[in-house]
Amino acid sequence: xxxxxxxxxxxxxxxxxxxxxxxxxxxxxxxxxxxxxxxxxxxxxxxxxxxxxxxxxxxxxxxxxxxxxxxxxxxxxxxxxxxxxxxxxxxxxxxxxxxxxxxxxxxxxxxxxxxxxxxxxxxxxxxxxxxxxxxxxxxxxxxxxx
Numbered sequence: 001x002x003x004x005x006x007x008x009x010x011x012x013x014x015x016x017x018x019x020x021x022x023x024x025x026x027x028x029x030x031x032x033x034x035x036x037x038x039x040x041x042x043x044x045x046x047x048x049x050x051x052x053x054x055x056x057x058x059x060x061x062x063x064x065x066x067x068x069x070x071x072x073x074x075x076x077x078x079x080x081x082x083x084x085x086x087x088x089x090x091x092x093x094x095x096x097x098x099x100x101x102x103x104x105x106x107x108x109x110x111x112x113x114x115x116x117x118x119x120x121x122x123x124x125x126x127x128x129x130x131x132x133x134x135x136x137x138x139x140x141x142x143x144x145x146x
Contacts, residue, residue, distance in 0.1 A: 070122040104139045
C-alpha cells in the first residue's frame with residue numbers, strides 16, 4: 001500500500017502536443033483550391049457561351065406561338081437556316097420547296113405550305129397551325145448547336 005502523501009509519477013497522463021491549426025494550409029491544398037476555382041470559372045464561362053450561342057433557338061421558340069400564316073412560317077424557317085448555313089448558300093434557295101427540304105416537316109404540311117405560299121388565303125387553321133408548331137419545335141431541338 002501507499003503511504004500518505006505519496007504521489008504517483010506523471011506516467012498516467014503524458015503531455016500531449018498542442019492542437020494543429022487549420023491555417024496556414026500546406027501548399028498542396030492551396031494549389032488544389034486554385035485549380036478547382038479555375039475549373040469552376042472555365043465551366044461557368046462555357047455555360048455562358050452556350051447560353052449566348054443558343055439565343056436564336058430561344059427566340060425561334062417564342063415565335064412558334066405567334067405564327068398563323070404560311071409566309072410567317074417560311075420567314076421563320078429562313079431565319080433559322082441562316083443561323084445554320086451560310087448566307088450565300090441560303091440565298092440560292094428561292095422556292096419554298098427548297099427551304100422546306102431542310103426541315104423535318106411531314107409531306108402533307110410541306111405540300112400545304114408550298115401551295116399557300118404568297119397566296120391571299122395563306123392563313124392556317126388552328127389545328128394545322130398547332131401541328132406545324134409541334135413539328136417546328138421538334139426540328140429546332142434536333143438542330144446542332146452552333
